[in-house]
Amino acid sequence: MKTVSAPYQFKGGIHPDYHKELAWKSAIERMPNPSELTVPMSQHLGAPAKVCVSPGDAVKKGSLIGEQNGFISASVHAPVSGTVKAVVQSCSATGRSCQAVVIESMDDGETEYFEPIVEWLHTHKERLRNRIGEAGIAGMGGAGFPTRVKLSPPHDKPIDTVILNGAECEPYLTSDYRVMLEHADKICIGAEIIQHILGAKTVRIAIEDNKPDAVRAMEKACAQERQGIEIDILPTGYPQGSEKQQIYNITGREVPRGGLPMDVGCVVENVGTSLAIYEAVVHGQPLIERVITVTGEAVERPANLLVPFGTSYRKLVEHCGGVRESVAKVISGGPMMGFAVGSLEIPTGKTTSGLVLLPSGCIQQFSSQACIGCGRCVDACPMGLVPSELSQFIEADDIEGAERIALMDCIECGSCAFVCPAHRPLVQHMRRGKTGVMARRAAADAQTRK
């Protein structure tokens, strides 16, 4: 085990105010089970799970309530014991409409977990992969890509490096930080399980240098005769947590355009995902809860809560003492890439890393102006794009032109819009352009299939 400074540094990025001090001292606290939960079937990237319970069914904590539906999908389990009250149409944390199972909770202390696999090191990799799949684990950094798929690279793409993402570069959020501080041992074991499954030579744990105590906690946990684990300290900055940028910082390898981390022998997993893998393998617990940071200047008592999925945002806010002033914006996730939501009646899910409530004094609303060509977005873009030009193409509805100058390489990190003095909605433009490209590609596909 050794600690090093990440040897490379991607070009671009920004330095926002972090506001992490609001919640970082709050130890993880278990949220009491609400009387009713609405568990969405879509808490991950890919096809929503298929509901496999009916109203009236009794479920235990950990019972399967939604079956994985296709290759890129993840199963969903009951976060609490109780009775299925209804199957309704609800929406996921990302605003996507999907089915949801409403459970009336009942604290009977009963669970329906999988059989623990304590001797995981001597267990067949396929069994471990299946466990991760049946436990419904999806990337907990925000994208929610099903972890089983990520851990099943094709044979011609050998993985030599597992990167554990503990950068948490989003302002305000502290859930990964608290998880590293309080569950370092479990994260390390989770990382070793991933390493074992992939047959990777090394594990690199990436942490920004504004979290020295997280570094120390991970160092202490990893020190025990663990081979091939290395902690890489990243300079604080945004987007250090972005997969492609992190791989570059640590290994010097660039994921090719349109490619995946496995193309350069890497797999990146969030530290929270690693913890979930540990729980699923060693304790047989499916993914039914996660740590969520409830923070922002408008929250009475910012906290890091361990929350069963399906708890509504309103319950989280109430648990944190309500709001201290009128809330102007509620963000699911961090303020750079999170979603502004219109209601507190949205259920939490596997990708809900935080809930940020901002009063009107902490948000800015602008009317956008014409681009003045200052080039600050160009300097800020970690992907080497020219956001100003892309946005002008898209404004002029020249989607093909935008595609030619690498629109699809945009990772929507928001660095460009953060620095734009003309307050142009650059990320919004990129999304609109990308939607246009996808629609055109789908139409072309349909054409060739005819």
Add this chain to the structure above:
Amino acid sequence: MKPENTSERFIVSSSPHIHEGSSVERIMLDVLIALTPALAAACYFFGFDALRLTAVCTATSIATEWLCRVMMRRNRSIGDLSAAVTGVLLALNLPPSLPTWMAVLGSIFAIGICKQIFGGLGYNVFNPALAARAFLLISFTGMMTSWSDSDWSATLTLNEGVIDIATGATPLGAIKDAVKAGREIPGFTLAGVARLFIGDTNGCLGETSVFALLIGAAYLLYRRVITWHIPAAYTATVVIFATVLYCVNPQTSVMPHIHLLSGGLVLGAFFMATDMVTSPVTKRGMLIFGVGCGVVTMVIRTVKTGAYPEGVSFAILFMNALTPLINRGCRNRVFGAKS
């Protein structure tokens, strides 16, 4: 307060939800702040004329901007301060004795023709202040090249009889005249160089005091309104060009530092060529832009048969026209692209 007591109307908008706080107005305000030392120097050396032209140009620019927006039925834009910046920059690019009505005409041309006809801030191809200066220079060559009688030429090491010619000319003008007439090139004493640096010489209002301009430039760099790329590439190119020329032909060339300190080079390199709208967006593009400005400036300054002793404005305007091409050719390498 319980959440249900609050009015639950949240703002829903695209990410990112935070902003660093920069704005176009702040950038323009910074440029105005950065121009105050040069403006103060102009007032000191040229007196009332400096105030007269600055006031006239700024007021006319703002009024023209307002009128154009009203006529075009577009949202008002004088609040972004860009019209004020153009007005001050134009004034600083005019000779002190220019009649007021010419300054008014120049300002109307700058805002109306060079900026608003293209769609306003962000859409103009050429730097409005420089385009207006070029317009005035071509239309009223006499008035645009008549200078006050500064006694700066007393510091030149010149033969008797040449001084007369130097009186009423700019340093670059005197040099060009000497070259054209096949006379000996005037040399500069140390005191003469010092006066060029301080600004006690003939020239446009804002271009003479290199000292005052550098204070403003330092402020712009500190505030990150400009980066070093364009000014460094520009001035370095001029120095290299002048050095080579001086080494090859010392009889008809002046030392590189004279080129650096005279004419509108410092004003141009730090305040005009760095205009965001009309210069490239990538760093590589900025370097090419700066080098181009330097080469064209020196070609205009040193070509013997050329009409103009000074080439900064035309050089920058020429490179403004190339900016879209430079932008197109100088995109950064996309992350993950094969190099």
